Amino acid sequence: MSETAVEEKPLDVAIVGGGITGVTLALGLLHRGIKFKIYERADSLREIGAGIAFTPNAERAMQKLDPRIHQAFRKVATPNIEDYFVWVDGYHYNRSDPDNTNEELVSKLYVGERGFEGCRRQDFIEELVKHIPKEDVKYGKNLASVTDRGDGEKIVLGFRDGTTEEADVVIGCDGIRSKLRRLMFGEDNPASRPSYTHKFAFRSLVPTNKARELLGDYKVATRLIHVGPNAHAITFPVAMGALINLVAFVTDPKDWAAEDGKFTARTNKSEAVEYFAAFGPAVRAIMSLLPDELDKWALFDQRDHPVPTYVRGRLCLAGDAAHASSPHHGAGAGSGVEDALVLAELIGTISEAVARGTCTGSRRAAMVRAALETYNAVRYERTQWIVDSSRVAGEMFEWQHASCGSDPEKFDREIAWRSHKIWDYDVDEMVCNAHSQFSSSLEA
Ligand SMILES: Cc1cc2nc3c(=O)[nH]c(=O)nc-3n(C[C@H](O)[C@H](O)[C@H](O)COP(=O)(O)OP(=O)(O)OC[C@H]3O[C@@H](n4cnc5c(N)ncnc54)[C@H](O)[C@@H]3O)c2cc1C
Known part of the structure; x- marks a missing residue:
């Protein structure tokens, strides 16, 4: 494919995996007028038959990513008797x-x-999927390979059914056993597998x-x-x-x-x-x-063997694919929504530059790489902390924590600061930081 042919087209985003991270990212991109395809290995977008609750920060991220995501959650969220x-x-x-x-x-x-309310996972995903155009989701697509043929060329995604697709950026939202993670870091790398x-x-x-x-x-x-x-x-x-x-x-x-x-x-x-x-x-x-x-x-x-970065060139990981956590803070899916918000915002900036014609030739690939590096810089520390703290919370809830034991006062102090660090997170500031770091990296 010639370089000119690539430049004339809008940015193509490939989302691998249609769980909560992939679907909310898709809606965030749709909301910003960005072209995407979800490649999902299953034959439908569905969730397991269990409940899920969203922390207050996750709800704020939903609102900013696409208000329809938050409306979908509010529609199915079950009130509690107290806050x-x-x-x-x-x-x-x-x-x-x-x-x-x-x-x-x-x-x-x-x-x-009405913070931290729960719903049935399937009820939430069904509400979200209503907003995604059918033609933007491809089912039965089990990722097998990715090939970056260099700047000016699209990345090629290969699937187990023998088909291929192309994109400017590939975002692995393919969960805790992410194939994209294994492709990025190698099958034998301990960081490729959760423990x-x-x-x-x-x-x-x-x-x-x-x-x-x-x-x-x-x-x-x-x-x-x-x-x-x-x-x-x-x-x-x-x-x-x-x-x-x-x-x-x-x-x-x-x-x-x-x-x-x-x-x-x-x-x-x-x-x-x-x-x-x-x-x-x-x-x-x-x-x-x-x-x-x-x-x-x-x-x-992934606490024992975290990936060193969520990004390699024009490939990146989000949600559980990047930072699978134990569930003790009830914050795993919410972290994926925060990831999606940063990615949608930064890709939105590139998409605007493409539309203005100021993102041509090798600059398109360079902008994608810079955006993903910014995403990594903004998201890595917080999400790794959540993975670690979730393990600590699990120990606390089972009286295995060295200093808290079964002491309610110590427990109360410890769980309060850990929970509020997650719940009170300023997603507006996160987005501002992402934009200013991205601008600085482009100027450098
Ligand atoms: C017991 C338990 C309770 C939890 N409770 C909460 C909670 O209350 N609140 C909360 O925020 N989080 C909670 N979590 C965490 C939450 O479930 C996850 O963080 C979240 O579901 C991850 O979403 P995801 O979209 O990143 O990944 P997934 O939901 O795993 O989605 C990955 C998608 O990718 C697809 N896929 C996989 N491989 C490929 C491939 N090779 N090619 C194409 N597609 C592929 C899969 O079919 C799937 O659709 C809990 C987790 C557990 C285990």
Whole structure:
């Protein structure tokens, strides 16, 4: 392809993977009039049957990325009875009153008006997908290779079905086991693969009416983390209060060794119940609501072997592909939305330059590289901190943290600053910084 042919065309953005990061990025680009294609290996854009909650910073990023993303979330977000995130002692209980499901308060943090609400993942993604033109998503596209043929030429994406596509920039939103990450850093590089956090989780959506009979009105109507030794559980309402998202975590000293290489394994209720047998009546009641058969999810992350950068030339990683985290801050998907915001803003600047005709020849590729380096500079430190802090939070919730142990006062101080560092993040300032760093890098 000649250089002139490339220059005449608008910028082409390839998004690999249509999870929350890929879809919100797509909407952010669409909102800014930028051409993109999502290449998704599955045959539809869908999410797993579980709940998800978004931290307040993530909601602000949604608003700025494309107000329709935030409207979509608000449409499916389930109200809680109070605007606090609450941690309770799920372990100790009064043995002379063994049916009493009261739990001692450990910590209570204000999340802002209707902050940190949950929804069913599938409900959210369905609302988002309504806004994406069908022709901009290609299904059954399992990324196998990327070839950068040099400035003035488009990057070639190769898929397992033997087809190829071209783009000016490739953004890997292909999740924790990202193929693009492996292509960027090499199959044998430890940073290419996530590692086991030695915790797994039982996950289910349980009927609220049954839970209410056992736990009363309050516990089914708000977000609670029930902490305890070497295990903990989180519950929050979804599906407009009809269901409760239940995730019960346990520490696992062994290695995760699923024969099929999957991060999930089929199990039964009795295994889950057994792990919480010594917990208080509230947690045992919650566990009794699990279905007879369910999946357990091994929690992997990239803390032990982080990628050194999210960017290589005109290729970059976003969301879990870049910085897969354990879920203890409930901030993984929200971080992906923040990534998407920075990428959409910077690519928007390049797209404007292309439209003005001031981004021709090798300058187009140079601008893309500079934008991605800026994205990396703005996003790396915060997202790596979240990966690390999430592990720390997981230890705190299971009384394994060296200085907090099971001390509620120490717990309260520690979880407050860590949570607020995530929730209070100024996404407007992040975007301003990204633009000014990008301008400076272009002037240099
Ligand atoms: C138990 C648990 C609870 C959690 N709770 C929360 C929470 O409450 N709040 C929160 O913010 N986060 C939470 N998270 C984290 C959150 O789920 C993830 O951070 C988020 O879903 C990642 O989105 P993503 O789009 O980056 O990746 P993914 O959702 O993994 O999407 C990747 C997409 O890429 C596609 N793909 C993969 N490989 C290829 C390929 N080779 N070619 C083409 N397509 C490909 C996949 O099919 C998929 O559609 C939780 C995680 C866990 C495990």
